Amino acid sequence: MDLLQKIYEAGVVGAGGAGFPTHVKLDCKVEYLIINAAECEPLLNTDKYIMMNRGEEIIKTVEEVGEFVEAKHLIIALKEKYTEEINSLKDIIKRLNSNVELFYLGNYYPAGDEQMMVYEVTGRSIPEAGIPLDVGAVVTNVGTIVNIGEAMKDNPVVDKCITVVGEVNNPTMLKVPVGISVKECIDAAGGTDLNEYAVIIGGPMMGTIIDDNETHKNHIKKTDGSLIILPKDHYIVQRKRKPLQTIINETRSACIQCRYCTDLCHRYLIGHKLRPHKVMRNIGMSEQDEEIMKEALICCECGICELYSCPMGLSPRLVNVYVKGELRKKGIRPEKGSTDIESRDMIEYRKIPTTRLMARLDILKYYNQNIDDIKELFPKEVTIPLSQHIGKPASAVVKVGDNVSKGQLIGKVERNDMGANVHATIDGKVLEVSDKVIIQREDNGVIL
Template identity: 40%
Template structure:
């Protein structure tokens, strides 16, 4: 198989990053001068278990897919897995995989950190892995590439339901299933007034209800107390958060001392950005634009570092959003980057983070419960970085699981979308396509 053939299969299947921003995978595969393909199995967010489920149950399948990629691109493949997940490491190695063993710290799964640990290269400021000859995908993305090689599109996502539920577990879920249905399948909340997190506790999106759909990017649905620090930080109005940043930051620089991007050598100092928000005279362009280097790992906030209970992460998010809206693309100095000498002593162990967050009681082994059966789905037309997909079906059409229902827009970044169940198209809007199962 050639690289072009691989890319076309992945494009047709609608494969995007299964987690994070959902960047279309076929675009990554088009990069040139790639010598290393890194599979991110760190799963460093507290409580997450999906990638481990895949590595334990589909190791041979993952290795076969990685070998096909290696042959098509002409690169080596390495899996990054934490040492504490010895059963996953063993499964991959028995199947013939090359494993880079990672320490148990957060955020080991940040692709900038992962490449340093596994390949010994540091992505330049404002750059991408391809700038150092590498591609990074997570485990489920690799699984979906394997399916694409068989001509099968992305129709399901592996999703865990965890936290304060009666029966936490992992399911293979049709895209477009409402999260509330999965929470019900997990026995429902065990606490009053919960919040629902799409993703991990540190970087996920917080919702007051579970009326949001499963997408290609969904990895977890966590049920957590609404009065927790997590919910307070994530739901704080932007105006309040910026006002606090101006009046309460004491410039202790604890946020900078644990910043993973600062420690890897980037010129990112969250405390300087907070100072710039407080005093206009300190608002130098190079300081403000450094917010674009933030990975949003959330260690800087009062959840871990800030003694004043502020959130430099949220401030950085506001700055990044404003710069993108204005079309500002900072140009960072091209220079050699080296990890700071204190980095080995400043890494945050996952166990310590879990304890600090009060999540220990939810850290349990999760069973794989097979496929979730859906009666109805509302499949979003935008489950990826780029433009929404364009519907190619009509109201009342009968579709089969795997049929193309919305295509990649012409001359735009995006991804194909396929029916996740067989049934009747009930609704088409600018945001989603709803399908009711034909068996009902």
């Protein structure tokens, strides 16, 4: 069985982002295979744990994947501050006489952005609305590499490593089955003393925010890697939840056209024609320049303009999200730009230092929290979405009342579909089949 077939059968998707189906992504031949181990956003620690504990498997799998895609360069890109992880990987590379290389990134945001990482490693800018393949590269997360290694042994994706930090009593690393509730993860980290709190699923810049009363009905997916618990009135929570009409009104009344949102935008800096300040002017002045508005389509929504750049506390990111939605209603999609682009001169001087970003976000006090050793959770029930990735949802292949075992296929897509298979993550009985599959087992869940 070839590598892509094994990856497809195991349901591997991008572990650190939108969940692009890996059997589709790796169906290519490239010059560079780049493994993203930079953990782009502040407070995340999952990739570091994976590198320290599964380093040999990572190196061997990178070699295997590199041979498959015929890459000349096998690169693990990680932050230069990860000294312990770097030393561990270097020892393994030397012992295995591997041709995998380490590439060191600065401690800035967004070092782990796919397009920024490709630029750093190769010196090439991906075209507007393009992908790394356009410049001879493919990028995959280090967690995805671990899942590929498991797929090679015929083990499907059923577990996730999750960092739980912020306002919890015992910040910790968890190994959990996909489909466990967010509440159970928070409880395993000692819970919180806050009466009211919000949870960021993902990173503070691009993560999804839910309230405390939603934690029992939100469940860990293949793409999740972190839970950050914050007070409900925290700066990040308040900024991200500002009503759209308020944002538009503020734009019209307060945008001073300083262009900081543009000057610090990393898409602009790698050469893209994305100028958030121009989009803001179109909204603020009720101008109708559709060519300017189309620039919003290539915004990656990293949040720099919203949470770092703007001196007036405006939200160019959310304005771009609004504009993109309006353009898509008209059937307007981003157009791929030319590969003949160059980065702008100031790119090396306009990277956002992570510690300064954390200070601006008021999360420095959570930096370098002592993380408990990993705990493995065995919940009584899991709720597994049939869509955890970009593309087509899986179709259920089980029914209510079926007994299933951990690793059994419960949702299927065809090999040529843009989608991923889904598997049972615990042994038990199927209680519900809809856009999700709920499985319950009879024994009580315990924490080891």
